[in-house]
Amino acid sequence: MAGRAAEPEVIWARPERAGRGPRPAYRRADVAAAAVGIADRDGLDAVSMRHVAAELGCGTMSLYNYVPRKEDLYELMVDAVSGEHELWEPSGDWRADMLRVAHQTRALMHRHPWLPRLMSPVYGFSPNALRYLEHCLACLDPLEAPYGTKMELVAMVNGVVTTYVANELATAERTRSLPWSQEQEDAARTAYLAGRLASGAYPRMAAAFAQDAGPIDLEAVLERALTRVLDAFDPGR
Amino acid sequence: MAGRAAEPEVIWARPERAGRGPRPAYRRADVAAAAVGIADRDGLDAVSMRHVAAELGCGTMSLYNYVPRKEDLYELMVDAVSGEHELWEPSGDWRADMLRVAHQTRALMHRHPWLPRLMSPVYGFSPNALRYLEHCLACLDPLEAPYGTKMELVAMVNGVVTTYVANELATAERTRSLPWSQEQEDAARTAYLAGRLASGAYPRMAAAFAQDAGPIDLEAVLERALTRVLDAFDPGR
DNA sequence: CCTCACTAAGTACAGCGTACGTAGTAGTCA
DNA sequence: TGACTACTACGTACGCTGTACTTAGTGAGG
Numbered sequence: 001m002a003g004r005a006a007e008p009e010v011i012w013a014r015p016e017r018a019g020r021g022p023r024p025a026y027r028r029a030d031v032a033a034a035a036v037g038i039a040d041r042d043g044l045d046a047v048s049m050r051h052v053a054a055e056l057g058c059g060t061m062s063l064y065n066y067v068p069r070k071e072d073l074y075e076l077m078v079d080a081v082s083g084e085h086e087l088w089e090p091s092g093d094w095r096a097d098m099l100r101v102a103h104q105t106r107a108l109m110h111r112h113p114w115l116p117r118l119m120s121p122v123y124g125f126s127p128n129a130l131r132y133l134e135h136c137l138a139c140l141d142p143l144e145a146p147y148g149t150k151m152e153l154v155a156m157v158n159g160v161v162t163t164y165v166a167n168e169l170a171t172a173e174r175t176r177s178l179p180w181s182q183e184q185e186d187a188a189r190t191a192y193l194a195g196r197l198a199s200g201a202y203p204r205m206a207a208a209f210a211q212d213a214g215p216i217d218l219e220a221v222l223e224r225a226l227t228r229v230l231d232a233f234d235p236g237r
Numbered sequence: 238m239a240g241r242a243a244e245p246e247v248i249w250a251r252p253e254r255a256g257r258g259p260r261p262a263y264r265r266a267d268v269a270a271a272a273v274g275i276a277d278r279d280g281l282d283a284v285s286m287r288h289v290a291a292e293l294g295c296g297t298m299s300l301y302n303y304v305p306r307k308e309d310l311y312e313l314m315v316d317a318v319s320g321e322h323e324l325w326e327p328s329g330d331w332r333a334d335m336l337r338v339a340h341q342t343r344a345l346m347h348r349h350p351w352l353p354r355l356m357s358p359v360y361g362f363s364p365n366a367l368r369y370l371e372h373c374l375a376c377l378d379p380l381e382a383p384y385g386t387k388m389e390l391v392a393m394v395n396g397v398v399t400t401y402v403a404n405e406l407a408t409a410e411r412t413r414s415l416p417w418s419q420e421q422e423d424a425a426r427t428a429y430l431a432g433r434l435a436s437g438a439y440p441r442m443a444a445a446f447a448q449d450a451g452p453i454d455l456e457a458v459l460e461r462a463l464t465r466v467l468d469a470f471d472p473g474r
Numbered sequence: 475c476c477t478c479a480c481t482a483a484g485t486a487c488a489g490c491g492t493a494c495g496t497a498g499t500a501g502t503c504a
Numbered sequence: 505t506g507a508c509t510a511c512t513a514c515g516t517a518c519g520c521t522g523t524a525c526t527t528a529g530t531g532a533g534g
Contacts, residue, residue: 008417008425013432021511022499048490059514061492070491071414121404122411125430130439137441147445156462159400160393167358174359177308180245188245193362195250202367204374208384225393232465237474258480259530285521296483298523307522481530490521499512504505 011072012126024065026056031066032080035073036112043176044114047073074118079126081112087135090142095230097139098153102161102226109165113173116166119158144235153233160229164222248309249316249363261302263293268303269317272310273349280413281351284310311355316363318349324372327379332467334376335390339398339463346402350410353403356395381472390470397466401459 016028034055039047049070053060067073085104091097109115123129136154143150175182197206231237253265271292276284286307290297304310322341328334346352360366373391380387412419434443468474 008415008421010425010429013425013429018511020499020501020509022501022513024512049492050490061494061515062513064492065512071411120407120411122407122426125426125433127433130433130442134439134442137445141441146448147441148449151445151449152458152461156397156465159397163396163400170357170359174308174357178245184245188247188250189359189362192247192250196362196364196367202371204378204384205367205371208374208388211383212385212388221389224389228393228466228469232469255480257478257530257532259482259532261481286523287521298484298525299482301523302481475534477532477534479530479532482528483526484528485524485526487524488522491519493516493518495514495516497513497515499510501508501510503508 009068011067011075025058025062026066028066028076029080030056031063031073032076035077036080039077039114040112043173044117045177047077047114049073075123075126078115078118078120078123079128081108081115082126082128082132084108084111085128085132085135087131090139092142094140094143095234098136098157098230099226101136101139102157102222105158105161106165106222109162109169113169116162116169117173119162143233145233149233153229156229156233157226160225161222164218164225168218246305248304248312262295262299263303265303265313266317267293268300268310269313272314273317276314276351277349280410281354282414284314284351286310312360312363315352315355315357315360316365318345318352319363319365319369321345321348322365322369322372324368327376329379331377331380332471335373335394335467336463338373338376339394339459342395342398343402343459346399346406350406353399353406354410356399380470382470386470390466393466393470394463397462398459401455401462405455 017024031052035047035052038051038055049063050060052073053063056063063073067076085108088100124133133154137147137150140150140153143153145153171182171186175185178185193209196202197209200206254261268289272284272289275288275292286300287297289310290300293300300310304313322345325337361370370391374384374387377387377390380390382390408419408423412422415422430446433439434446437443
């Protein structure tokens with residue numbers, strides 16, 4: 001018979017090697033690495049079962065021995081790059097440590113621009129995600145607050161970083177699937193926006209854009225946002 | 238000849254009705270409404286050019302007269318539901334107004350659970366998005382701060398709401414494509430997590446989960462997060 | 475009235491996820 | 505040892521996707 005019955009299954013609970021038949025030709029990490037490689041090189045949309053199998057050097061359907069559904073391949077990918085997080089001995093200054101965490105996450109997402117799109121709380125309990133979360137909590141040991149609050153702090157920092165980096169990368173990643181360049185796209189949208197603002201229907205937006213002419217420094221924006229978030233959780237204001 | 242050359246094109250800059258031939262059978266709003274209807278009923282993945290065309294009652298390829306790429310269909314959808322935002326006369330209390338905005342956005346996303354997935358700064362300049370942004374800025378008139386800061390505040394509130402609601406909806410929306418129920422999925426993941434935590438490798442996480450047993454009130458979490466964000470922008474602390 | 479830009483629709487193609495069937499392999503047990 | 509059986513590997517096939525291209529018909533402008 002084909003695949004087992006439709007039982008809920010967490011990929012991490014499934015053993016890598018079953019007892020019986022021939023030993024698998026690849027390890028789960030190989031599959032993840034192949035998928036990550038394709039996503040880094042050609043974008044997330046290029047990650048298809050066929051392409052990943054080809055990258056590994058096996059038949060397309062053989063992949064399903066390692067990954068029951070494509071969704072689980074994504075889960076493998078997120079966990080794999082989560083393992084790139086460098087964990088350190090907490091410094092005792094939780095604000096500094098959290099900022100360092102945030103910058104590392106941003107760097108990670110710049111290295112793997114598809115990561116924000118796959119960020120989901122559903123994947124939050126993969127092995128490397130657990131390591132990462134435990135590390136964040138360790139960094140927050142000096143903060144006097146219940147664990148619930150600490151979890152909310154970590155979630156907020158992660159959420160803010162993810163949102164901001166997603167915005168940073170959105171137009172760039174979008175361009176991959178468009179038949180024209182990002183500069184052309186930006187120019188067209190800017191021209192359209194200028195036209196709308198000139199209509200006078202949006203006086204405050206027009207004022208805002210007139211006031212802050214020139215390109216926005218997105219990294220500085222993120223930095224300010226993070227500072228505000230940490231302030232909001234800091235008992236010493 | 239087929240479609241025009243590969244020029245960058247903003248869907249909103251393209252006139253609804255060209256001067257020459259027969260008048261179009263549908264308006265852009267009809268197309269958007271059809272797509273939104275399908276997404277609400279059957280999920281975002283059910284929004285295909287074929288399905289939308291069938292819902293409208295026209296041939297698949299006729300859709301391309303209204304929407305040059307599927308991506309633009311998404312843009313139409315986001316703008317259409319953005320129009321559901323109720324705008325009011327600012328009260329003079331910018332914190333109260335921003336909270337009201339946030340709750341309205343959350344309600345909107347619960348009505349259209351696919352919306353968080355489509356939230357992108359690229360769509361941020363559609364007609365209804367502009368109306369919405371201008372309204373937010375109007376609510377912030379009492380706040381003494383440069384427009385740049387106000388924009389960052391709006392972005393942060395929107396980002397937090399989007400992230401939190403996306404988390405709220407993630408497992409539910411995910412279940413749509415899985416062959417088992419959400420309860421089964423949750424049970425499997427909880428069992429796996431319990432096993433990992435019992436390993437002793439993640440003492441702080443184990444303590445956190447032991448401390449906050451029981452289901453989390455996600456709405457209360459969002460409420461706290463929003464309060465913190467507003468605090469962070471409030472000059473009167 | 476003629477012209478031609480436009481709308482509408484059909485056909486076709488490359489690619490996708492994956493159900494299913496088959497062949498071969500290697501631990502387990504009689 | 506041989507038989508059994510769970511497992512790996514993989515080819516074929518199906519229904520679905522976005523969309524390039526083609527053809528036919530419509531109706532306003534010159």
